[in-house]
Amino acid sequence: MSMIKKNVTIYDIAKAANASTATVSRVLSNSDYPVSDDLKKRVLEAAKKLNYTPNLLGRQLKTNETNDIAVIIPSITNHFYPLLILGVENVAREKGYNVLLCNSLRDPKNEKKYLSSLFQKQIKGIIISSITENQKFLKELQQRGLKVVAFDQATPLNCCKVGFDFYAGGYMAAEHLLKLGHKKIAFFSAPLTRPSRKQVYEGFVQCMKDNNVKEFEKNVFISEKEEESHDQVYEFKNGKQLTKKMLDTTNELPTAIFCINDMTAFGVIQELSKNKIYVPHDISVMGFDNIPMAEITTPPLTTVDQPAYEMGVLSAEMLIRNLENPDTADREIILKPKLVIRSSTRDISKKS
Amino acid sequence: MSMIKKNVTIYDIAKAANASTATVSRVLSNSDYPVSDDLKKRVLEAAKKLNYTPNLLGRQLKTNETNDIAVIIPSITNHFYPLLILGVENVAREKGYNVLLCNSLRDPKNEKKYLSSLFQKQIKGIIISSITENQKFLKELQQRGLKVVAFDQATPLNCCKVGFDFYAGGYMAAEHLLKLGHKKIAFFSAPLTRPSRKQVYEGFVQCMKDNNVKEFEKNVFISEKEEESHDQVYEFKNGKQLTKKMLDTTNELPTAIFCINDMTAFGVIQELSKNKIYVPHDISVMGFDNIPMAEITTPPLTTVDQPAYEMGVLSAEMLIRNLENPDTADREIILKPKLVIRSSTRDISKKS
DNA sequence: AAGCTTTTGCCAAACGTTTTTCAAATATAA
DNA sequence: TTATATTTGAAAAACGTTTGGCAAAAGCTT
Numbered sequence: 178m179s180m181i182k183k184n185v186t187i188y189d190i191a192k193a194a195n196a197s198t199a200t201v202s203r204v205l206s207n208s209d210y211p212v213s214d215d216l217k218k219r220v221l222e223a224a225k226k227l228n229y230t231p232n233l234l235g236r237q238l239k240t241n242e243t244n245d246i247a248v249i250i251p252s253i254t255n256h257f258y259p260l261l262i263l264g265v266e267n268v269a270r271e272k273g274y275n276v277l278l279c280n281s282l283r284d285p286k287n288e289k290k291y292l293s294s295l296f297q298k299q300i301k302g303i304i305i306s307s308i309t310e311n312q313k314f315l316k317e318l319q320q321r322g323l324k325v326v327a328f329d330q331a332t333p334l335n336c337c338k339v340g341f342d343f344y345a346g347g348y349m350a351a352e353h354l355l356k357l358g359h360k361k362i363a364f365f366s367a368p369l370t371r372p373s374r375k376q377v378y379e380g381f382v383q384c385m386k387d388n389n390v391k392e393f394e395k396n397v398f399i400s401e402k403e404e405e406s407h408d409q410v411y412e413f414k415n416g417k418q419l420t421k422k423m424l425d426t427t428n429e430l431p432t433a434i435f436c437i438n439d440m441t442a443f444g445v446i447q448e449l450s451k452n453k454i455y456v457p458h459d460i461s462v463m464g465f466d467n468i469p470m471a472e473i474t475t476p477p478l479t480t481v482d483q484p485a486y487e488m489g490v491l492s493a494e495m496l497i498r499n500l501e502n503p504d505t506a507d508r509e510i511i512l513k514p515k516l517v518i519r520s521s522t523r524d525i526s527k528k529s
Numbered sequence: 530m531s532m533i534k535k536n537v538t539i540y541d542i543a544k545a546a547n548a549s550t551a552t553v554s555r556v557l558s559n560s561d562y563p564v565s566d567d568l569k570k571r572v573l574e575a576a577k578k579l580n581y582t583p584n585l586l587g588r589q590l591k592t593n594e595t596n597d598i599a600v601i602i603p604s605i606t607n608h609f610y611p612l613l614i615l616g617v618e619n620v621a622r623e624k625g626y627n628v629l630l631c632n633s634l635r636d637p638k639n640e641k642k643y644l645s646s647l648f649q650k651q652i653k654g655i656i657i658s659s660i661t662e663n664q665k666f667l668k669e670l671q672q673r674g675l676k677v678v679a680f681d682q683a684t685p686l687n688c689c690k691v692g693f694d695f696y697a698g699g700y701m702a703a704e705h706l707l708k709l710g711h712k713k714i715a716f717f718s719a720p721l722t723r724p725s726r727k728q729v730y731e732g733f734v735q736c737m738k739d740n741n742v743k744e745f746e747k748n749v750f751i752s753e754k755e756e757e758s759h760d761q762v763y764e765f766k767n768g769k770q771l772t773k774k775m776l777d778t779t780n781e782l783p784t785a786i787f788c789i790n791d792m793t794a795f796g797v798i799q800e801l802s803k804n805k806i807y808v809p810h811d812i813s814v815m816g817f818d819n820i821p822m823a824e825i826t827t828p829p830l831t832t833v834d835q836p837a838y839e840m841g842v843l844s845a846e847m848l849i850r851n852l853e854n855p856d857t858a859d860r861e862i863i864l865k866p867k868l869v870i871r872s873s874t875r876d877i878s879k880k881s
Numbered sequence: 882a883a884g885c886t887t888t889t890g891c892c893a894a895a896c897g898t899t900t901t902t903c904a905a906a907t908a909t910a911a
Numbered sequence: 912t913t914a915t916a917t918t919t920g921a922a923a924a925a926c927g928t929t930t931g932g933c934a935a936a937a938g939c940t941t
Contacts, residue, residue, distance in 0.1 A: 235897030
């Protein structure tokens with residue numbers, strides 16, 4: 178005798194309002210099909226009285242339309258991405274879309290699983306920082322109609338892109354340090370496996386060359402192998418490690434250290450401090466990314482801004498335009514870096 | 530004459546494999562209904578050949594089952610939550626669930642919209658740190674069958690809970706500072722509007738009382754009004770503000786400052802440093818939360834650990850158990866704080 | 882060989898919507 | 912008044928799946 182509570186459907190409303198389901202659907206999904214005010218009111222009242230909640234599954238199945246877009250990021254604990262997501266969500270909200278967030282944890286298996294699952298859920302658009310080499314699955318989905326915007330990482334895919342000029346960023350950083358009078362400058366990085374890192378490096382090197390800095394290569398510290406856990410903490414530890422190595426092997430310390438990202442810089446600063454070397458008094462340290470905490474630390478970190486929030490905004494706008502109005506959509510945007518000068522670098526040109 | 534590409538469905542497979550849709554469905558959703566190996570193989574091959582992708586909407590509509598659970602958090606840029614989400618996702622992944630992530634940005638309107646949308650999508654379970662006072666909408670959904678696990682914030686709702694003993698955390702922090710020989714201890718906080726903050730405060734005060742600390746109230750600095758933007762940066766700025774105020778109004782500085790959270794502590798440290806007061810040499814500073822960056826700053830921050838990752842794990846486990854096996858599910862877990870001693874606090878009992 | 886169980890396969894209904902088609906009712910024009 | 916246009920309402924099909932009810936086929940017992 179257990180009473181099973183059935184969901185309220187448009188049939189129930191139709192009955193209650195003495196109308197047909199078609200009419201009910203029309204008023205509830207406010208179609209522009211004409212319905213008399215009187216009846217419309219009756220339907221609305223019935224819906225309210227019965228506490229009706231539409232079943233989106235039914236609707237989506239029928240219309241093959243959805244307000245959902247997805248974002249796939251490598252890691253949610255990496256400070257860069259939450260900011261980007263915020264950007265995506267803000268424009269999505271404004272334009273009436275929902276955002277499904279997935280993080281692959283830099284595991285291609287997870288990425289594929291998410292892609293597959295999203296596609297099965299009939300998602301029509303996706304914003305992704307893909308970490309798989311061979312993007313053949315993504316490409317297949319694209320051919321099957323999935324709209325994709327790739328950001329952050331380079332991709333072989335022929336799709337909308339929101340990129341960042343890492344090369345210019347590297348160049349810019351080097352330039353800043355030179356301008357402050359530094360001659361002996363170290364470069365700290367995890368292995369240059371990702372294109373982004375490589376480009377930063379190349380920009381940096383080019384600037385050194387352009388300014389006739391001698392023997393720069395001697396001060397390049399790149400750790401041996403990438404760690405399993407592609408975590409933020411890895412970068413931090415890497416900074417400490419490289420610092421130790423430098424302290425152990427170098428007799429004349431550099432006056433400035435550039436780090437491939439902010440987290441590495443924090444590791445460097447902490448390790449230096451442990452050895453009673455203070456930033457920026459004894460050594461200048463510079464990061465890359467401008468994650469939120471760069472302005473929160475003591476000293477605040479001089480760095481190169483990679484505009485995460487803006488990238489999120491642009492990616493979302495691009496995707497939505499591409500969904501709603503494919504013809505007008507841009508294909509590619511490259512964002513420019515911006516130097517953010519704080520207090521971890523010091524001008525040593527004039528003797529103090 | 531434009532060729533519209535139809536999706537391939539189980540009908541197409543049935544035709545290709547010379548079988549019925551029922552059979553196709555049974556093998557594709559690997560039901561335990563017996564199907565001959567031969568036919569099974571035929572179906573699988575046809576599916577592969579036609580590049581079949583199931584439409585989850587159809588399936589869900591029919592079965593009224595889903596593998597999706599949702600998490601609603603106040604803010605994704607607050608470092609506490611990504612860690613929690615990581616915990617949720619890890620157990621979800623392991624148990625075959627997908628996680629839908631929503632952040633309310635501390636706006637009750639957003640929270641309600643997300644709840645409503647999730648429910649319409651037939652979500653069956655949700656993990657939430659609700660920021661609405663009156664949780665009557667959530668309660669209604671709960672009565673309509675939604676399983677909910679509330680974490681972090683106290684809730685009037687009768688549901689599963691994963692809590693944290695903020696009071697003990699406050700007490701513990703105070704105790705630590707006293708043990709290090711501090712007598713004049715300041716308490717810094719944003720307004721005690723959230724129950725969590727209040728409880729920390731109460732624990733702290735109680736410890737002061739228990740140890741006969743005189744005139745503690747004089748060193749309590751609580752900012753006037755909560756800012757609109759409930760952001761991380763707000764807490765940071767608040768730390769700076771309170772520090773300024775203290776420096777302006779106090780002639781004898783405290784030897785230690787406890788901050789209601791880590792971000793506030795970072796603000797304090799930065800502002801002190803600006804005034805050439807160094808941590809921990811001149812003043813000890815302590816935080817609360819143990820967000821990841823607490824160990825990355827220089828000096829690393831002494832703080833009270835609120836185990837975000839573990840809370841995520843427990844919440845997810847609780848929810849899933851509640852979904853799959855309602856009888857066996859716990860109702861409430863209260864996590865205990867843990868003292869994390871790093872380098873921002875100093876023992877001043879023995880004169881150095 | 883007859884009766885029984887088990888395996889296998891098909892038909893058709895159902896999930897909750899939207900939307901097309903058509904008919905009825907009403908208003909407008911002559 | 913009749914013919915025509917407009918508004919309104921209902922029935923039914925469709926979206927892609929799962930699954931209960933049958934029935935045919937096949938394998939076992941006696």
